[in-house]
Amino acid sequence: SVCCRTCDVAVVGGGIVGLATARELILRHPALSFVVLEKEKELAFHQSGHNSGVIHSGIYYKPGSLKAKLCVRGATLTYEYCEKKGVPYRQCGKLIVAVEQEEIPRLQALYERGQQNNVRDLRLIDAKQLSVKCVWSAAQGLMALDSPYTGIVDWRLMALSYAKDFQEMGGAVVTEFEAADIATVTESPAGSIEGMKYPIAIRSSKGEEVQCRYVLTCGGLYSDRLSQISGCSPEPRIVPFRGDYLVLKPEKHYLVKGNIYPVPDPRFPFLGVHFTPRMDGSVWLGPNAVLAFKREGYRIYDFNTQDFADAVSFRGLWKLVFRNIAYGLGEMYRGVFVSAQVKMLQKYIPELTANDVLRGPAGVRAQALDRDGNLVDDFVFDGGIGDLGSRVLHVRNAPSPAATSSLAIGEMIADEVESRFNL
Ligand SMILES: Cc1cc2nc3c(=O)[nH]c(=O)nc-3n(C[C@H](O)[C@H](O)[C@H](O)COP(=O)(O)OP(=O)(O)OC[C@H]3O[C@@H](n4cnc5c(N)ncnc54)[C@H](O)[C@@H]3O)c2cc1C
Secondary structure (H helix, E strand, O other), rough: OOEEEEEEOOOOOOOOHHHHHHHHHHHOOOOOOEEEEEEOOOOOOOOOHOOOOEEEEOOOOOOOHHHHHHHHHHHHHHHHHHHHOOOOEOOOOOOEEEEOHHHHHHHOOOOOOOOHHOOOOOOEHHHHHHHHHHOOOOOOOEEEEEEEEEEEEEEHHHHHHHHHHHOOOOOOOEEEOOOOEEEOOOOOOOOOOOHHHHEHHHHHHHHOOOEEEEEEEEOHHHHHHHHHHOOOOOOOOEEEEEEEEEOOOHHHHHOOOOOOEEEEOOOOOOOOOEEEEEOOOOOEOOOOOOOOOOOOOOOOOOHHHHHHHHHHHHHHHHHHHHHHHHHHHHHHHHHHHHHHHHHHHOOOOOOOOOHHHHEEEEEEEEEEEEEOOOOOOEEEOOOHHHHHHHEEEEEEEEOOOOOOOOOHHHHHHHHHHHHHOOO
């Protein structure tokens, strides 16, 4: 029963970040009690269950940033974890391919960046070496960055495996519990033992209650709302970007055996449409990035009034839109017309045609945005002040590659929880 359940630490959000952190916390503190509260029937249903499934090696991120450090460590921990627990994965490698002359300096800069981030086994290859390498894939280009350490895994399965570890160590998981309010306990008589010991109450939208000493929120697309309901800052705000994938028809799977990525455009945060083999044998192409009208809406026409009103009333969004209008319209156009998306993909695999692909699934990214319209690039964690705020820690921004980084993020947040809450 969740009615008046008590625990030392409640983790709100059963995605890969919440589960990795809950696992790490219980490993370090087996004598304490922990609960994970998730609003869906299933764990890892949203971003952690709707993504490209790539184990990133850490090439792209600014040296010294949390993203760079956590991705590089996270990739190593992921491979070790998969080996230990028998989670299927494939270290199938990745090529970042320059198809235009002007992309070559950016590719070289990316190589330098990867070296600074200590990414393993990176090398630049020319067109001739690329054609040899492409025995396993039909990619073509002028030059490429070869990253054999990149791999693929089903991140949802990983998250479920973290949950299993957590539960085996005595942690509790409660699904269909949507945290609607986080407040200091008021009902218990002032000074009562329970009131002193578990001073925070998390109430669900159905009226159930969990009382605890500390709260950690890992709410993905709702991280700003969770912060708001605990009296902490509503900013950075979350703006949802839907990414639609195409899938390759089975008879064309031979075209793609490893990950093929474009040279990213530094003006935009997403990595561009890519070719990704999946653990189930399918091949996904994409995703694009279009503004979504529903935070957890996976179809083009999904609409939620509150999510829409939230987005359009936020000044930061308008600044972002006006600065990137051409790019945004291009992404929408390619989302509607498959042939336009395929034309872009043909730069890398010329023999691909619109007949070789079908519309596939979609994912929605939680993109944090500040009031000046800047995309918040790195991970952000914060709490508040006062009786309530000082007992709460929010994971505000856990963008890609947070799945790859999840075990490292878990370690870092556990350190933060220990020092903030004096566990
Ligand atoms: C299209 C796409 C492709 C990506 N590709 C990759 C990739 O290849 N490799 C990689 O490393 N990363 C990738 N990522 C990023 C990665 O998937 C995410 O960064 C990661 O899954 C974030 O995990 P999370 O736990 O923070 O969020 P989520 O998985 O979204 O989990 C948040 C959870 O909180 C729950 N929640 C929210 N509000 C409440 C509430 N009020 N009460 C209770 N529960 C609540 C939600 O239901 C959800 O389960 C991709 C992301 C997307 C969208």
